[in-house]
Amino acid sequence: MTVTNKKVRRKKDQILMSAIKIVNERGYERATMEDIAAELQMTKGSLYYYFKNKNDLLYQCHHLVLSRAIAEHESHLLENLSSEQLLRKMVGTHINFAINEREIFNMMIDPKRTFDDGQLESVLLLRTKYAGLFDEVIRRGIAAQQFERSEVVLVRMFILGAMNWVQQWFNENGRFDQETLIEEYANYVLKLLKK
């Protein structure tokens, strides 16, 4: 990779961060290219040097966030933890992303509406991978006879849903802080899974 390419890479990342921020604040449709550019004191025209179009830009945001979440989960999987400990960590990671990357995480929700076919395939792949990480832990726990045997996919959906919803109501100044929330949610998750 040439120096120039590195620069481009860095700029792209800056733009992605800016876009993530703006989209998180305003939502996909209301985030304009102008807004995203202004955040970086660029003009919107310049964005098109780095990204084919708005869709492409937003797709890459999505990809970035999801990849990071996956990476974080994977690092937990490598630690030598019990299923319970592991799951607690994953609950923490997930809720952190859900709260702090609200809108981008939301894109996961209904990617069909936004992405074109090629992008969609890639996104769905990542989603599947992401979900698979949870399935993996659940299966490990069942195998270790710590978790009750059950429809893995269904219970995973239940759990992910519960956690995603957090972003709808969680409020930094509210009754619960993020840490307590994570702990309690992890307890619920484990109650659900354990024998």
Add this chain to the structure above:
Amino acid sequence: MTVTNKKVRRKKDQILMSAIKIVNERGYERATMEDIAAELQMTKGSLYYYFKNKNDLLYQCHHLVLSRAIAEHESHLLENLSSEQLLRKMVGTHINFAINEREIFNMMIDPKRTFDDGQLESVLLLRTKYAGLFDEVIRRGIAAQQFERSEVVLVRMFILGAMNWVQQWFNENGRFDQETLIEEYANYVLKLLKK
């Protein structure tokens, strides 16, 4: 109520149903007044005879759906059921709405972005009422010593989130049919709550 008012009422309802459908298909921002009108073979101009503007129309969709869901829950509350039976019914009602009124139910998600102050107040009131119905059942169960004593609000959020998420992945032709889904989810909910 005069004949005319009934007619207007009926027409308004038709428009609302059409709007609900279109919004469910395309999402709030992408649903145009033209689309909504076309669905009923009207012209967009006519919509403005019945609704002040797009926002008003969408607000009324939201209000309608939420009111209906509340009414259904309330009818269950009047039946003489055990907390467990009641909760199973409410899970059924909720998941039905979540699946079949997808986007409108989604408006609940982040009304701040869409509604103006007056509307917002009314929407938040309904949301609170809706959530309160679940709290009520949970409290009943705790009082009857069938459910474990716990942070009612938090566990309710967990449950509602899990159920809302269903709309993201549920697919009529998938591995589970709606009925099985509801039953399994009710089981999870009860496992979470019971001692």
Add this chain to the structure above:
Amino acid sequence: MTVTNKKVRRKKDQILMSAIKIVNERGYERATMEDIAAELQMTKGSLYYYFKNKNDLLYQCHHLVLSRAIAEHESHLLENLSSEQLLRKMVGTHINFAINEREIFNMMIDPKRTFDDGQLESVLLLRTKYAGLFDEVIRRGIAAQQFERSEVVLVRMFILGAMNWVQQWFNENGRFDQETLIEEYANYVLKLLKK
């Protein structure tokens, strides 16, 4: 004229009064048929029973107001007054109309923009007639050697303009009341005309 026709006549007049009021408040373009109808607790559809279209309605307003002003001036002309006395009365009449029928009087200003050919002709006829009344007095005064010989048309334009402008700044609660204003303006007019 049949009873029915009389009724229609009365209704038309009511509508004209309503239209005059609304147009005076909001201006020609901003006065909607709906506004005008609402003032009389009618629906806009009904207006079309009485008037061909908005243009026609507004034309008739204009015609009505101008006719009344002319009638009032003519009645003064019949009284046996000196040119000076007569002119004072006419100044009073004109300023009253200019203030109290603001916008309709304003239509006189540039009728070309609003009216179609047939209407225009009739309006211009009335305008000419209206202006002619002032010319008449001025000529009488000159003939009676009370007023200075001068370009009658030009001085009349000067005077009418001065009086029309009153509506732009006159304010009931301002420094001058309407009566004082009229008296002072009449003084100016006479200073202009007298030898």
Add this chain to the structure above:
Amino acid sequence: MTVTNKKVRRKKDQILMSAIKIVNERGYERATMEDIAAELQMTKGSLYYYFKNKNDLLYQCHHLVLSRAIAEHESHLLENLSSEQLLRKMVGTHINFAINEREIFNMMIDPKRTFDDGQLESVLLLRTKYAGLFDEVIRRGIAAQQFERSEVVLVRMFILGAMNWVQQWFNENGRFDQETLIEEYANYVLKLLKK
């Protein structure tokens, strides 16, 4: 000022001139953004690159014209002229603007209907300043004992009204040319003011 800013300035001015022309032809409400753009062979979208909205554009037209008129009057005030000579020049300037910037000058008439609060304040300030220039000359003349002592404000209103009205009837091909008109009007004004 950078080159770019100069270009923008020039373009803005072109647009303003175009807008002034169109508004003078059609009036405020009937002048569409499309019309204004077409005059310059631009698209209406481009106008929004230079002006926030129609209101803003029209406000700036108004501001421009009024500022120019004020500047012209002020240059006369600096010349060493008698009150009479000065007033004659000002009559000329005013009538020229009234005839040649018809509608824009007319915006002065009832700005309340068109402008928002911030703009209104600025417009009223300019109007007051404009009127003050005439008051100034009149007072000078009174002080120099060339003009009769009188209600300065009232007589100034009278005079301005008379001159504004010119635009309603003056016609290049009519009986009077602009120069004669100005001379005669100046005579009237002086007859009104002089002892």
Add this chain to the structure above:
DNA sequence: AATGAATGAGGATTCATTCAT
């Protein structure tokens, strides 16, 4: 005579996208 309902032609505004420089 009156009206409720519908319509369609405009008009203001926004914004992703393009492109010459």
Add this chain to the structure above:
DNA sequence: AATGAATGAATCCTCATTCAT
């Protein structure tokens, strides 16, 4: 690499007008 400028398609909304009842 970046930008200023322009564009045009899309979208909301208004309102005079029509017409069946």
